[in-house]
Amino acid sequence: MPPMSTPLCGEPESRGKAGALGLVLGHPFDTVKVRLQTQNKYQGIMDCMVKTYRHESGMSFPIASVAVVNSVLFGCYSNALLALTATSHQERRAQPPSYTHVFVAGCTGGLLQAYCLAPFDLIKVRLQNQTEPRAQLGGPPPRYRGPVHCAACILREEGPRGLFRGAWALMLRDTPTLGIYFVTYEWLCRQYTPEGQTPSSATVLVAGGFAGIASWVTATPLDVVKSRMQMAGLERGAYQGMLDCIVRSARQEGLGVFFRGLLINSARAFPVNAVTFLSYEHLLLAWA
Numbered sequence: 001m002p003p004m005s006t007p008l009c010g011e012p013e014s015r016g017k018a019g020a021l022g023l024v025l026g027h028p029f030d031t032v033k034v035r036l037q038t039q040n041k042y043q044g045i046m047d048c049m050v051k052t053y054r055h056e057s058g059m060s061f062p063i064a065s066v067a068v069v070n071s072v073l074f075g076c077y078s079n080a081l082l083a084l085t086a087t088s089h090q091e092r093r094a095q096p097p098s099y100t101h102v103f104v105a106g107c108t109g110g111l112l113q114a115y116c117l118a119p120f121d122l123i124k125v126r127l128q129n130q131t132e133p134r135a136q137l138g139g140p141p142p143r144y145r146g147p148v149h150c151a152a153c154i155l156r157e158e159g160p161r162g163l164f165r166g167a168w169a170l171m172l173r174d175t176p177t178l179g180i181y182f183v184t185y186e187w188l189c190r191q192y193t194p195e196g197q198t199p200s201s202a203t204v205l206v207a208g209g210f211a212g213i214a215s216w217v218t219a220t221p222l223d224v225v226k227s228r229m230q231m232a233g234l235e236r237g238a239y240q241g242m243l244d245c246i247v248r249s250a251r252q253e254g255l256g257v258f259f260r261g262l263l264i265n266s267a268r269a270f271p272v273n274a275v276t277f278l279s280y281e282h283l284l285l286a287w288a
């Protein structure tokens with residue numbers, strides 16, 4: 001066989017990386033293949049994929065909560081804007097609302113969605129931080145068996161208020177930063193859309209993506225505080241309150257601690273919010 005040194009194959013090291021990437025991307029397919037080959041309970045490829053994803057990815061809980069939380073956010077935002085400007089969504093093309101109105105409506109939506117998000121977000125963070133392998137023989141079982149069990153445990157051990165641990169930090173994180181979110185979105189849409197016209201899908205995607213980044217960049221310091229407060233219920237010597245958490249984190253780890261996760265938050269924010277705004281605009285066109 002001739003040596004594989006054509007430009008396409010690249011250097012051995014990059015080939016190795018490409019192979020590793022390929023393996024990561026291919027692993028889900030491989031899992032489905034192995035299950036189909038060895039178990040008879042699946043109807044076919046799709047059935048196996050859907051069942052594996054639904055039961056094992058841990059995604060059904062975030063999917064259910066994001067549906068509730070986003071409808072509260074976007075519902076409150078558009079109603080607040082309607083109340084403030086007394087113009088409907090269609091009329092707003094001809095008479096665009098002021099940025100102050102957009103900001104206030106965004107903050108209102110942010111405040112109310114934070115209240116609904118708090119218990120979901122707490123459960124999500126607790127489950128995400130659970131690193132014990134699921135059912136290791138002989139090892140200690142994981143503390144929480146799933147979202148419902150986690151909620152029940154928190155209720156039993158910490159009372160109903162336990163479900164709202166970190167909720168103040170969450171509200172402070174989301175109220176102003178969702179104002180920034182909608183202002184950035186509106187501003188970018190207006191920059192790239194001729195007056196009186198509806199923004200194109202490409203504009204909506206880009207404006208939504210950058211709105212997500214702007215919002216997450218400003219939200220990250222309080223995001224760190226929020227997540228630490230949510231986890232604190234599990235330990236002895238937990239924080240006295242938000243201020244205590246801020247001061248102790250800064251003293252022990254330096255100010256850089258408040259920017260942890262900034263890059264990953266921003267990288268996640270672009271695609272998530274591009275798609276969120278595109279669906280929002282399409283749903284409004286279809287229903288309003």
Ligand SMILES: C[N+](C)(C)CCCC[C@H](N)C(=O)O
Binds near residue numbers: 174177181215219272
């Ligand atoms: C305010 N804060 C930055 C926290 C969120 C803003 C964007 C919300 C969106 N559902 C997302 O998950 O990206």
